[in-house]
Amino acid sequence: DAGVIQSPRHEVTEMGQEVTLRCKPISGHDYLFWYRQTMMRGLELLIYFNNNVPIDDSGMPEDRFSAKMPNASFSTLKIQPSEPRDSAVYFCASSRVGLAATDTQYFGPGTRLTVL
């Protein structure tokens, strides 16, 4: 299996620009998670989906952030407009069906975002 695939791996953009991060979960996994990792705040859950439906978006920092999952094999995290404080590594993770199964979340390699 290819594992969780994220693109791009690195993104450098200027303040005010729109940024779109992409994730392909492992085939057959029904849960998808978006995390943000920074030195100051550590690893934070932003949002997670079950069967393409957002279940908990309480970690989304503000309206500039939005996430979608149009089908079982693709999700996007969009930041519009971007700000320097959004600079972080963004991870996508997926897991199999069932709450207990979410114990084992498989993480992608991350997207390192730098907003200048």
Place this chain on the structure above:
Amino acid sequence: GDSVTQMEGPVTLSEEACLTINCTYTATGYPSLFWYVQYPGEGLQLLLKATKADDKGSNKGFEATYRKETTSFHLEKGSVQVSDSAVYFCALRPSNTGKLIFGQGTTLQVKP
């Protein structure tokens, strides 16, 4: 709210030394507890887990015991290797939810 607190790093050890990374948690109900590991430039990987009190999780020589009375889940290894150098995250999953709540992470550096 639910939270996880880990000892601050970095932790620097010589090869074959004993390792303990402390982790305590605050949670209502009966959470599941985990240790994840992150190698440089990679995403996190599940190292071990325990789903109820007194359970011991173990993998690759690492162990941790779910202690409800002290709300702790300390990670231990008897003899570390250079290849164990990584960042270790303690985490909990509250009951009836799919979300994981992570500690701040502890960097381990093992020198030859």
